[in-house]
Amino acid sequence: MQTGSFQWMKSLNKSTILNMVRLHGPISRAEIAKLTKLTPPTVTNIVSELLQDGLIVESNLGESTGGRKPIMLRINASRFxxxxxxxxxxxxxxxxxxxxxxxxxxxxxxxxxxxxxxxxxxxxxxxxxxxxxxxxxxxxxxxxxxxxxxxxxxxxxxxxxxxxxxxxxxxxxxxxxxxxxxxxxxxxxxxxxxxxxxxxxGQGREHANFITVHIGSGIGAGIVLDNELYHGVSFAAGEIGHTTIDVNGPLCRCGNVGCLEALAAEPALVTRARAAIEAGRASLLSEMVQGELTRLTEEHLYMAINQGDELAKEIFADAGQSLGIGLANLINTFNPLRIIINGSLTRAGAYLIEPLLDTVQKRTLDASADHLSIVVSDLGKQAALIGAYTLALRKIFAPSA
Ligand SMILES: [Zn+2]
The missing domain is CATH 3.30.420.40 (ATPase, nucleotide binding domain)
Structure with a gap:
């Protein structure tokens, strides 16, 4: 075996063991050998290196299955x-x-x-x-x-x-x-x-197939298939904001008409509120900006819905319906186990989510939606930042991904 490939194998085994300790720690050397199918001497050698590097530490003694209690290993999380x-x-x-x-x-x-x-x-x-x-x-x-x-x-x-x-x-x-x-x-x-x-x-743990949908000033999806992020040929997979929902719909910034983003992203909702008020609809929104509609922003929409404004309710309900169509298309295409919704539009709560769920239920095939759950992310606003350093963690623990 060439030195290069030997080194590579060793580092692959190293991250395999490191990842095993991350996922299953505290864990004994014997259990690692059993789970990774590596030989006990290989595990012992690599564990020594990882201990020396300071990436893992020996912790409390584990349960004995007869004989000496095994020494347990865990990630030295706060060392780096x-x-x-x-x-x-x-x-x-x-x-x-x-x-x-x-x-x-x-x-x-x-x-x-x-x-x-x-x-x-x-x-x-x-x-x-x-x-x-x-x-x-x-x-x-x-x-x-x-x-x-x-x-x-x-x-x-x-x-x-x-x-x-x-x-x-x-x-x-x-x-x-x-x-x-x-x-x-x-x-x-x-x-x-x-x-x-x-x-x-977050809520994608233990799920090999799920989709994260972000809805805010734009709309996009992050697709996980068989535990891997799906990129597409030119890294453009997941642009659901530019899938067509209404062929006769409003113009989108991509140049097309009737895209999901042109119907349900924040700028579209603000445009729609302005048009409705200009056409004579009464709304708290108008008072909030003292009739100066150019000052209207998405923040006003969230304030108005919290105060029960009928126009705001109607706008978020329609956005929920458009998003429901977009998600149903995703569900019928990918058959995921879970959809995780994130982004500022979730601030509209049930006003958005209920029509969204109703529409998904109406428009998905029974087989595609079997076992499906749709949840709002519990990572909230921090999701992208957490994801950013998880990129670095993935490089350390699972570089093959
Ligand atoms: Zn578009």
């Missing part, structure tokens, strides 16, 4: 840090987390509305260095950085191919951050990062 960065229009967020995903520090930076590639990368580097300084102040080494980026991302190159909300193209995020921080960097689309967060720490 990983960093996650979530990049989107107007804002960069960073988090420093332990190896078990516990968030320890956060920092953020505003981005100007108009940003060029150089400014964007400078802000990104500055924020990464700020997060690194927080880790350094704790005396904790950082093992890697993950970036969840809005728009089309090539995760193999670590490049933001197209970020429409930021008006940027071909941003070499991985190359620039690796150079600046001297750490491995992983980059992924933000909604796919959310799906990864759900898979490791």
């Amino acid at each position: 840090y990983v960093i996650g960065i979530y990049a989107r229009e107007g804002r960069l967020d960073a988090a420093v987390a332990h190896l078990d995903g516990k968030m320890i520090h956060q920092c953020a930076r505003e981005l100007p509305t108009k940003v060029d590639q150089t400014d964007f990368l400078e802000s990104l580097k500055a924020l990464a260095n700020e997060a690194l300084a927080l880790a350094q102040a704790d005396g904790q080494p950082v093992l890697g950085i993950g970036v969840g980026m809005h728009g089309l991302v090539n995760p193999l190159q670590g490049e933001s191919v197209f970020a429409p909300h930021l008006h940027l193209k071909h941003v070499p995020i991985k190359a620039v951050l690796e150079e600046a921080c001297q750490l491995p960097v992983e980059v992924e689309n933000d909604v796919r990062a959310m799906a990864l967060a759900e898979s490791w720490f």
Whole structure:
């Protein structure tokens, strides 16, 4: 066997064992050997290396099955840090987390509305260095950085191919951050990062097939098939915001008409509220902006629905119905076990979710929706940021993915 492939096998076995300890710890060497089908001497050798690296620790003694009590192993979660960065229009967020995903520090930076590639990368580097300084102040080494980026991302190159909300193209995020921080960097689309967060720490745990749907200023999906994030041929899978819901519907920013985003994303709901009021509908919304409809934002819609405004209720109910059609199409196509909904539109609560669920029920085939559950994410606003550092964790624990 060549040295290269021997080294590779050893590192693959190393991460297999490390991942086993993460998922099943505290766990004994004998149990690891049984679960991984590696020989006990191989397990003993690799465990020694992992102990030396400080990635795992020996903990309490386990239950004896006759004879000496086995020494148990667990992840040394607080010994190292990983960093996650979530990049989107107007804002960069960073988090420093332990190896078990516990968030320890956060920092953020505003981005100007108009940003060029150089400014964007400078802000990104500055924020990464700020997060690194927080880790350094704790005396904790950082093992890697993950970036969840809005728009089309090539995760193999670590490049933001197209970020429409930021008006940027071909941003070499991985190359620039690796150079600046001297750490491995992983980059992924933000909604796919959310799906990864759900898979490791949220309601996608234990589910091999599920879909995360993010509904806010845009609409997108992160698809997990057989435990892997599905990217598509050119990394564009999951763009459900631009699937057609109504062939005669309103114009979408992609140039098509009747897209889900043109019917159910926040800007569409604001446009619709303005049009209804201009056409004479009475609504609290009108009072909230003293009749100046150009000042109307999605925040007013959430305030109005909390005060029981009929127009706001109607707008969210229709959005729920459009989303229900979009989700039914996804369900009939992919037959997932679970759909996890995230994003600011969930703030409308039952006003949105009930018509959504009704529509899904009407429009899915019994076989496609068998065993299906639709839930609202319990990771909330932090999902993309958690997903960002989970990219770095995945690199450590499951690099084959
Ligand atoms: Zn569109």
